[in-house]
Amino acid sequence: MRAMTDAAPAGKSPRPGFFERLKQKLNQGLGLGVALDWLVGKPLDESVVAELEEQLLRADVGLKTTDRVIDGLRRRLGRGAIKDASAARAALADTLAELLRPRQQPLVIPRNGSPFVILMIGVNGSGKTTTIGKLAHRYRNEGLKVMLAAGDTYRAAAIEQLQAWGERNDVPVVAQQPGADSAAVVFDALQSAQARGVDVLLADTAGRLQNQAGLMQELVKVVRVAGRLDASAPHEKMLVLDASLGQNAVSQAEQFHKAVGLTGIAMTKLDGGGKGGILLTLADRLPVPFRYIGVGEDAADLDVFDAEQFAQALVQPPGPGRTP
Secondary structure, three states: OOOOOOOOOOOOOOOOOHHHHHHHHHHHHOOOOOOOHHHEOOOOOHHHHHHHHHHHHHOOOOHHHHHHHHHHHHHHHOOOOEOOHHHHHHHHHHHHHHHHHHHEOOOOOOOOOOOEEEEEEOOOOOOHHHHHHHHHHHHHHOOOOEEEEOOOOOOHHHHHHHHHHHHHHOOOEEOOOOOOOHHHHHHHHHHHHHHOOOOEEEEOOOOOOOOOHHHHHHHHHHHHHHHHHOOOOOOEEEEEEEHHHOOHHHHHHHHHHHHHOOOEEEEEOOOOOOOOHHHHHHHHHOOOOEEEEEOOOOHHHEEEOOHHHHHHHHHOOOOOOOOO
């Protein structure tokens, strides 16, 4: 993960880089919230494993994934007494990184003269529209020509919100009236992007629950209509998930993947109480890359997922005054 450091006003310390902010904000600085000091001097016997399992389940790690984590710890620590908490923490970090590493696949946007279409998907409240704004900021800073499509036509505030992000980042926004056909908005936006030599088209879609069959079919239609102008579009179907939803986020991801074939996941709101364990379950159950993680409202609070650093943030010891 590329550490971001924001410029600070004169006389003030620079803002911490992204990884430091992740450690500070993930579950209010507790990461998984799994205590390890009590393991010192104990073997991984049945009673110790039972306590670890309970802690992992409370940290939003699913049952089968918890079993995989325990198996990984056994491989690394053996069955003898655990020497110290730092050794246990290192073994846990290695185990988690091993689980997460296959999902560490940064999104690569080719510069081939054709718009790279990113369809943003998710339920209302997941942070989808805000994530689009942050990505627009990121890609524009990388020298890419960006356009936004206000495909969430059900919620008038979503159109206004996206237009505000467009003004803030100085990128054009294609929008129609509330209630317009979402697929038509994306179709028009892609036509415009092709004509204007845009590198990246970020297309919003209506927030929908994974069990709303009609809206899910509309999402399938958006995907199909985009393919009429470019057979390979949309090139990325990115699901935005709220970290605080726990296991419900897994259900969302599985249903959206079944409907449209997800190609990426962005996890938001890791600063809002989410313990991060849900990413372990997603990594274990769904073959979809993790593209970005978010820890706040600012554009710089979204960065590329990095398995090693995320695992380290999950197992960091609590800071002064913090008790897992």
